[in-house]
Amino acid sequence: MTRLTAHELIDLVFDRDSWKSWDTTITEPARNGTYADELAAAREKTGLDESVVTGAALLRGRRVAVLVCDFGFLAGSIGVAAGQRLVTAIEWATAAKLPLIALPVSGGTRMQEGTTAFLQMVKITAAVTAHKAAHLPYLVYLRNPTTGGVFASWGSLGHVTVAEPGALVGFLGPRVYEALYGAPFPPGVQTAENLQAHGLVDAVRPPEQLAEILDRALRIMTSRPADDERTSVAVPPTxxxxxxxxxxxxxxxxxxxxxxxxxxxxxxxxxxxxxxxxxxxxxxxxxxxxxxxxxxxxxxxxxxxxxxxxxxxxxxxxxxxxxxxxxxxxxxxxxxxxxxxxxxxxxxxxxxxxxxxxxxxxxxxxxxxxxxxxxxxxxxxxxxxxxxxxxxxxxxxxxxxxxxxxxxxxxxxxxxxxxxxxxxxxxxxxxxxxxxxxxxxxxxxxxxxxxxxxxxxxxxxxxxxxxxxxxxxxxxxxxxxxxxxxxxxxxxxxxxxxxxx
Missing domain, CATH: 3.90.226.10 (2-enoyl-CoA Hydratase; Chain A, domain 1)
Known part of the structure; x- marks a missing residue:
């Protein structure tokens, strides 16, 4: 399965030349040792400064806020900097009254940052909850793979949830399961299609069909009847x-x-x-x-x-x-x-x-x-x-x-x-x-x-x-x-x- 980068997916789904990044320069404590080397290598490999990019774009002419993970950056894992970037973008989307589209692909919490990174899922969830409390749409597209804390927080809160065909989607990654229990995870369980069969996702669609289903959802969610339309009173039939x-x-x-x-x-x-x-x-x-x-x-x-x-x-x-x-x-x-x-x-x-x-x-x-x-x-x-x-x-x-x-x-x-x-x-x-x-x-x-x-x-x-x-x-x-x-x-x-x- 070909895995798209964050910007390749943005170019595929959203209107041409409409992307506007909201990301500012990452400010974080100086890192030493192996983790610092891993961050430097990820930045050189992807051209990104973190595992998530956020911004606004047009989806068939409608302005939306977007959160996108990039698996090439340390397996799309979420640390403190990525968590804060996501929260800031969600809060901006809420303030601007924009629909929010999340496109996660992630191995979950960034292990190098431990419990502090793990707790980012709480504040991301809080921001999504506030967005939904403002009666604003939140749509999610689960990509291959989406696991761990990402799936157990902002990946599972969509009003509408779509998944990529054949995507590995689950709470516990199969490699972790096998290491912990000495046996492979049962096959076919953590797949997009199995989740759909069990009522956990609404649809399974390839990335090239994503714009259509997102547009249809937002067309219904955000439309309102014309103010000048009059209701007709029918004569009750005998x-x-x-x-x-x-x-x-x-x-x-x-x-x-x-x-x-x-x-x-x-x-x-x-x-x-x-x-x-x-x-x-x-x-x-x-x-x-x-x-x-x-x-x-x-x-x-x-x-x-x-x-x-x-x-x-x-x-x-x-x-x-x-x-x-x-x-x-x-x-x-x-x-x-x-x-x-x-x-x-x-x-x-x-x-x-x-x-x-x-x-x-x-x-x-x-x-x-x-x-x-x-x-x-x-x-x-x-x-x-x-x-x-x-x-x-x-x-x-x-x-x-x-x-x-x-x-x-x-x-x-x-x-x-x-x-x-x-x-x-x-x-x-x-x-x-x-x-x-x-x-x-x-x-x-x-x-x-x-x-x-x-x-x-x-x-x-x-x-x-x-x-x-x-x-x-x-x-x-x-x-x-x-x-x-x-x-x-x-x-x-x-x-x-x-x-x-």
Missing amino acids: LPETPAWESVLASRRTGRPGVRELLFIAAADVLPLNGTGQGEKDPGLTLALVRFGDVPCVLLGQDRHGQTVQRPLGPAALREARRGIRLAQELDLPLVTVIDTAGAALSKEAEEGGLAGEIARCLAELVALRTPTVSLLLGQGTGGGALALLPADRVLAAQHGWLSPLPPEGASAIIHRDVTHAPEMAAAQNIRSVDLLAGGVVHTVIPEFPDATDEPVQFCERVGTALHTALLALMRQDPQQRLADRFEHFTRIGEPLTVAV
């Missing part, structure tokens, strides 16, 4: 009196469009993300950065295609959803949740994996999230798995979407000790979208003519328009009032309606 059981059957039709079709048809930009970032992923949940029209958002949606009888929605899906909630908070972006599930997993693994606790934490975080939120009941809305994504400022429902504590067959089994009364239970429990609208749970019902399965493109376009309209209206509300209205909406559900006399 919906037919469809029996609840017919809606249940319609929501289960094989060809019914789900979150994948919605994004493909209705979204202007989509950047899929991958996993929890903590070693888990669940195909039953889609997490993405998305734009509907000119409105950016974080989207997390239950994927009807990814959920199977063998692998229903599990706790990892809700931990991935919570990653999406954190992204919305950190990037100050609206959040859209899409509900479409036959129910969360009922299994030993789900119980031991903390499913109930994850439902509770999703509810708590959604209720308190300070950014605008829209929930879309797209199809089946069964049980706690559906409830976990429901709290929002605006709740939209497809005409044949429904919400119930159990599937109607399960409710029938409890009440009648059989499943044959499922249609009756569906009607009795008021699970239909029109019942939810009348009961104050849902704000808007999106019509189907007569069924989304029969008109997938037109239906998804209607949903996209409804999402865009709702998001735009919410973004223009006072945040404190919007949060208060959200809380009041859900606290009043189930209260008797008051009628003026």
Whole structure:
């Protein structure tokens, strides 16, 4: 694998002749002996004064701050001088309100400087944390190799993390492992592709494709709707009196469009993300950065295609959803949740994996999230798995979407000790979208003519328009009032309606 130098990578990824270095002359204690010789040799070999270079550049016309390691300088290791250079650049990026792009390649802490160098990772992490707290994007590209303290600090904090194909990425370097334990590290573990398979990185891309994915991420993260755009108020359609059981059957039709079709048809930009970032992923949940029209958002949606009888929605899906909630908070972006599930997993693994606790934490975080939120009941809305994504400022429902504590067959089994009364239970429990609208749970019902399965493109376009309209209206509300209205909406559900006399 060819390893690019810091400036070769800068020339490849960023706009021509746009690089402006922020680096100043290194001032450090005089070094004696072998380490001084190593520093002098590294400087002569690379033409650099340290293992990191920092500055600003244009990425397809957008100004960004950049941190780049060079492996040729003492294996890209981080000592006190490199640590201070990184912190200074991060603080400048934060003050200038610039997106920050980190391109590490490193063996980790510089051993020649010992514990003092090791502790640089704390102050670098603190600077990145402050940058993210200012609602500024932080994007990371893990190169070959990225190990040790770099991977365990600023290399693992990206809002979006991409890795180089075939890159060695891990905490403990394989040479150190073999020296300590007398055996080689298991092959195939510390690779970019294995990390992607376990939900630790979002994508694996070669350097020549990096500009495109970074640009798409920033296009979504930093775009804002035009100030002069007006929201259109649609006349509510007159919906037919469809029996609840017919809606249940319609929501289960094989060809019914789900979150994948919605994004493909209705979204202007989509950047899929991958996993929890903590070693888990669940195909039953889609997490993405998305734009509907000119409105950016974080989207997390239950994927009807990814959920199977063998692998229903599990706790990892809700931990991935919570990653999406954190992204919305950190990037100050609206959040859209899409509900479409036959129910969360009922299994030993789900119980031991903390499913109930994850439902509770999703509810708590959604209720308190300070950014605008829209929930879309797209199809089946069964049980706690559906409830976990429901709290929002605006709740939209497809005409044949429904919400119930159990599937109607399960409710029938409890009440009648059989499943044959499922249609009756569906009607009795008021699970239909029109019942939810009348009961104050849902704000808007999106019509189907007569069924989304029969008109997938037109239906998804209607949903996209409804999402865009709702998001735009919410973004223009006072945040404190919007949060208060959200809380009041859900606290009043189930209260008797008051009628003026």
